[in-house]
Amino acid sequence: MPISGSKTAPGLLRRASIRRFISSTRVELLSDPGGPPPGHEESDPLALLRRIADEREDLVSVADETLAQLEVEAIDQAQPTPGGVAFLEACAASGRSVWMVSNNATVAIDRYLSTHGLSQLVAGQFGRVSGQPKSMKPSPRLLSAAVGAAETKPGDCIFVGDAVRDVEAAHAAGMQAIGYANKPGKDAALAEAGAVAVIASMDDLVRAVMNRDD
DSSP: OEEEEOOOTTTTSOHHHHHHHHHHHHHHHHTSTTOSOTTTTOSSHHHHHHHHHHHOGGGHHHHHHHHHHHHHHHGGGOOOOTTHHHHHHHHHHTTOOOEEEEEEEHHHHHHHHHHTTOGGGOSEEEEEOTTOGGGSTTSSHHHHHHHHHHTOOGGGOEEEESSHHHHHHHHHHTOEEEEEOOSTTHHHHHHHHTOSEEESOHHHHHHHHHHHTO
């Protein structure tokens, strides 16, 4: 059973949206008696959310809610990863179920799938738990939840992700990971993290699924 990651923020958030998140969060949080939020210098909204969760738990709710809203807005400009739809279709044709696990908000994942007509190709999706940024990868929590919902075993699953934290989360959940090197230089990092294979294109997975069924 393949489990696939998805990326909405920061990958698909426009620069303006990222600035809005950081700016609006700062406006809300800088006025807090406790002072600036930890990580207020971060340019990655998910990294900022992690820092806030680590050091100012009382500020998590407003930050998470703001980011979720921006992630949903970003879906209008988001396009499926090249080869991604073909991979989902190949899995469906071969009787393999695909579950989507992401550090993005579940509401944004739902919007993405419905907008692109992909909901029927995904058995289920697990985004970060609302108000609980520590549920994000590299925590295995979301992957373990997907395995439980699928009523299968981690050893019967493989996770496809484009970040070292994806590989780490997969290993912590007891499954192997395939690294998707969607940018130059990622292949070495993903391999070093322990990915069982590293691909440069989702078309590689399409061919692998189709050839395995020949």
